Amino acid sequence: MFRSRTFQIVVPALVVMALLPLGVSGYILGLLTLAYYYAVFAMSWDLLFGFAGEVNFGPSFLIGVGAYTAALLNHYWLWPIPPCLAAGAVAAVVAGAVLAVPALRLTGPYFGLVTLVAVLLLQNVLVLFAGITGGEIGLDLPDVLSIDDNTNYYYALSFMTVSGAILYGLSRSPVGLILQASGQDAIEAAALGFNVAKHKLAAFCISAFFSGLAGAMLIFYLGTASVGTVVDIAVGVNVIIAAVLGGRRTIIGAAVGSIFLIAAGEVLRPLGQLSTFVVSAVALIVILFFPGGFMGRLLQAGGRE
Amino acid sequence: MLALQILIDGFAISSLYALGATGFTLIFGVSGVLNLSHGAIMVVAAVIAWWVAGTFGAGPYLGALAGVAASLACAFFTYRVIVRPIQNSPSIPREEKEIFVLTGTLLWGIMLQEAVAYLFTNNPKTVRPLVEGVVMILGVRTPLNEILTAVLSWAAIGLLYLLVNRTRTGKSLLAASMNPRGLTLLGFELSRIYVLVWAIYGVLAGIAGVLLGAFLGVSSDNAGTLTASAFSIVVLGGLGSVSGSLMAAYVVGYLETMTAYLISPSIRTVPVLLLLVAVVYVRPQGLLGRR
Numbered sequence: 001m002f003r004s005r006t007f008q009i010v011v012p013a014l015v016v017m018a019l020l021p022l023g024v025s026g027y028i029l030g031l032l033t034l035a036y037y038y039a040v041f042a043m044s045w046d047l048l049f050g051f052a053g054e055v056n057f058g059p060s061f062l063i064g065v066g067a068y069t070a071a072l073l074n075h076y077w078l079w080p081i082p083p084c085l086a087a088g089a090v091a092a093v094v095a096g097a098v099l100a101v102p103a104l105r106l107t108g109p110y111f112g113l114v115t116l117v118a119v120l121l122l123q124n125v126l127v128l129f130a131g132i133t134g135g136e137i138g139l140d141l142p143d144v145l146s147i148d149d150n151t152n153y154y155y156a157l158s159f160m161t162v163s164g165a166i167l168y169g170l171s172r173s174p175v176g177l178i179l180q181a182s183g184q185d186a187i188e189a190a191a192l193g194f195n196v197a198k199h200k201l202a203a204f205c206i207s208a209f210f211s212g213l214a215g216a217m218l219i220f221y222l223g224t225a226s227v228g229t230v231v232d233i234a235v236g237v238n239v240i241i242a243a244v245l246g247g248r249r250t251i252i253g254a255a256v257g258s259i260f261l262i263a264a265g266e267v268l269r270p271l272g273q274l275s276t277f278v279v280s281a282v283a284l285i286v287i288l289f290f291p292g293g294f295m296g297r298l299l300q301a302g303g304r305e
Numbered sequence: 306m307l308a309l310q311i312l313i314d315g316f317a318i319s320s321l322y323a324l325g326a327t328g329f330t331l332i333f334g335v336s337g338v339l340n341l342s343h344g345a346i347m348v349v350a351a352v353i354a355w356w357v358a359g360t361f362g363a364g365p366y367l368g369a370l371a372g373v374a375a376s377l378a379c380a381f382f383t384y385r386v387i388v389r390p391i392q393n394s395p396s397i398p399r400e401e402k403e404i405f406v407l408t409g410t411l412l413w414g415i416m417l418q419e420a421v422a423y424l425f426t427n428n429p430k431t432v433r434p435l436v437e438g439v440v441m442i443l444g445v446r447t448p449l450n451e452i453l454t455a456v457l458s459w460a461a462i463g464l465l466y467l468l469v470n471r472t473r474t475g476k477s478l479l480a481a482s483m484n485p486r487g488l489t490l491l492g493f494e495l496s497r498i499y500v501l502v503w504a505i506y507g508v509l510a511g512i513a514g515v516l517l518g519a520f521l522g523v524s525s526d527n528a529g530t531l532t533a534s535a536f537s538i539v540v541l542g543g544l545g546s547v548s549g550s551l552m553a554a555y556v557v558g559y560l561e562t563m564t565a566y567l568i569s570p571s572i573r574t575v576p577v578l579l580l581l582v583a584v585v586y587v588r589p590q591g592l593l594g595r596r
Contacts, residue, residue: 055404102586108403109339110589113540116533117578124575184400233529237411244408248401277419284412287405288390291397 006168009298010252017157026149033149033221035262036156040163040214041235042242042254044207047167050249051176052203053183054104058115059211059239061099064122064231066092066212071139071225072132081143085216092212093205100204104197116233123231138226145220152221159217160255163210168251170206179203180249241283247293256294309445311559311566317451319558320458321516325531326538326550327462328509334482334545335502338388338406342414343510344531345421346383350376350511351518352421352525355430365433369515372432376511377504379417384503387413389496414528421525432518454516461512462551465505478502482545534574537581543594552592556580 021029045059070088073079079087103114126133133139146152170176181189182196190196219225229235238261246257261279268275290297325347332338340346353375358368387409391397397405421427434450441447469475480488481498489495517523517531538557542549557577565573584591 049404053400055407106585106589109544110540110585112407113536114582114585117537117582120533121575121578121582124572124578128572128575237415240408241412244404273419273423277416277423280412280415280419284387284409284416287409287412288387288394291394291405 005298006250006252014157014161018154021150021153029149029153031262031266032259033153033156034218035259036160036255037214037218037221038239038242038258038262039160039255040210041239042246042258043164043167043251044210044214045239046243046248046251046254047171047179048203048207049243050251051171051179051183052200053180054200054204055108055112056115056204056207057112057240058117058119058236060231060233060236061115061118061122062092062096062208062211063215063218063235064119064126064227065095065215066208067215067219067225067230068126068133068139069212070216071141071219074141074143074220075139078142081145081220085213085220088216089209089213092208092215096204096208096212097201100201104200104204119231119233119236123227123233126227126231134226136227138224138228140224141220143220144223145217155217156221159214163214164251164255167206167210171249171251175199175202241280245283245286245293247295247297250293250295253293253295260294306444307566309443311562313442313445313447313451314566315559315562317455317520318562319555320455321513321520322534322538322558323551323554324458324461324509324516325513326535326542326554327465327547328506328513329535330539330542330545330547330550331465331478331509332502332506333539334547335478336388336481336499337403339403339410339536340383340388340506341407341411341532341536342379342383342417343535344528344533345414345417346376346379346507346510347514347517347531348421348523348525348528349379349417350514351432351523352425352430354515354518355432355523356425358433365435365519368432369435372515372518373508373511376514377507380503380507380510381500383410383413384499389499414532418525418528425525427525429522429524430518431522432515434519450519454520457512457516461509465509468505474501537577541581541584541591543591546591546593549591549593556592 017032020032041059041063045056048054048056066088069091070084073087074081074084099115099118103111106114127135130136145155171179178189178194178199181192182194182199186196215230219230222229239258242257242261243254244257245260246255247253264279264282265275268278271278286293325343329340329343332340350372354368354372356368357363357371358365361368363371388406391405391409392402434448434453436449436453438449439446440449440452467475469479477488477493477498478501480493481495481502485495488498514523534557538553539550541556542551542553560576560580561573564576
């Protein structure tokens with residue numbers, strides 16, 4: 001494990017990231033904090049897509065359920081942050097299971113559509129009950145994680161590291177291998193005696209857990225929950241782009257992709273409206289010419305693990 | 306009175322939906338591609354038509370023509386630069402081609418949308434209609450343009466029907482959707498058939514875009530919604546089934562119109578989404594789809 005290429009890349013990178021607050025402005029730390037939460041979204045998406053082979057078009061459904069559950073509890077019942085986070089994660093798992101149990105009978109585009117519709121419905125519900133949820137404007141929260149940039153940064157970094165380690169470990173475990181087998185050939189995997197549906201459902205719930213938790217933490221970092229930041233289709237699209245860009249089926253790649261996306265958006269800010277265009281174009285070029293993504297390229301260059 | 310209003314408005318909207326979804330389902334049926342840049346291509350058609358007809362001052366007919374031409378060019382580009390390279394790429398495993406095509410067309414759609422927003426801003430634009438004026442149908446004020454929209458949509462769908470069922474080229478499209486390998490064995494070149502399908506798609510999406518622009522107005526922000534609605538209609542009707550899509554377009558069009566008139570315009574799309582989820586769970590192959 002210590003000699004694997006992934007390990008050799010990840011550990012120095014983490015050390016650098018942990019030392020960043022010593023020499024970088026609060027503004028950049030803020031951006032990275034955001035990027036780390038996105039990284040968790042993208043890594044949980046990758047577990048579902050890269051390993052279980054299910055395209056979830058609605059990662060922001062799970063994120064949104066987690067985020068809004070936490071937000072409502074905090075706003076109306078003034079629950080302290082930790083139970084809100086726990087409730088958000090649990091709500092996302094429950095919502096994910098409700099969505100997945102019937103949806104996993106479907107495959108390919110049908111599954112994708114159902115997950116997409118789930119996001120649209122959630123968005124509609126939030127906007128319709130604007131009196132309670134704050135609608136498009138959002139719901140402000142009485143509590144925030146911290147007002148200190150460094151503390152927020154370390155919360156996000158450690159959260160990303162722990163979630164990443166769990167998701168990565170899971171993907172390399174026997175369970176991850178079974179998932180991968182079910183994603184590539186569900187019939188054969190079932191013929192070998194594995195319960196494909198059960199494993200996929202488990203993957204969906206794990207993905208939902210981390211998405212929901214990350215969504216809840218993100219809103220406590222931002223101090224407000226709004227449709228635009230945690231539910232909108234665009235959020236989901238960014239998560240998918242980040243995961244595919246960084247290299248699917250690597251987990252770590254999804255995190256790299258997210259950090260790249262946020263950084264690119266910032267570097268290209270002077271271009272104004274055109275920045276989204278350029279980011280999409282870069283992502284498209286990567287997909288067309290290096291389908292393995294950043295990490296796929298990096299890991300391949302040094303031989304397979 | 307209200308019933309008649311719903312009947313007329315719903316009919317016009319539904320025929321437009323039908324036209325938009327036909328192209329989408331055609332591509333899926335023949336080449337198995339779900340084109341997520343669909344909405345953006347329709348927006349491009351509408352905005353170019355608006356620009357050429359209005360700002361450029363060439364009149365509504367030339368404008369409409371330019372819009373369709375732009376959509377054709379976009380469709381062609383989508384196929385040659387994005388879909389085909391992904392399908393032919395040796396480094397993408399076969400079972401992942403689908404997600405790559407989806408992601409690729411999605412990104413391309415975002416690029417088109419952003420380009421339109423940059424060049425023409427994202428303000429809603431209404432294309433100058435081909436005909437102006439209103440008529441009274443049994444006491445309901447109906448713009449002539451609304452009637453023209455329905456007529457043109459059905460004319461385009463009718464032409465497509467004739468093309469597919471009555472001509473040799475069209476029959477080869479049908480054959481490609483049933484058994485591509487068999488068709489190649491008979492000496493047809495599959496890639497030419499695909500180019501043809503994308504060309505037909507470009508024209509259909511272009512007409513739909515221009516008509517939509519004249520009927521309801523279009524902004525670059527609508528691209529995602531347009532794709533989602535085409536996707537929903539096509540799944541509701543059964544992926545790859547053209548007659549299913551037509552039927553589904555009417556179900557969706559009328560359901561939306563009724564909701565908007567009878568309950569509230571703000572929840573216009575909600576019943577459709579619920580219906581969609583119900584249908585997909587109970588009958589995943591859609592109304593008329595084959596499994």
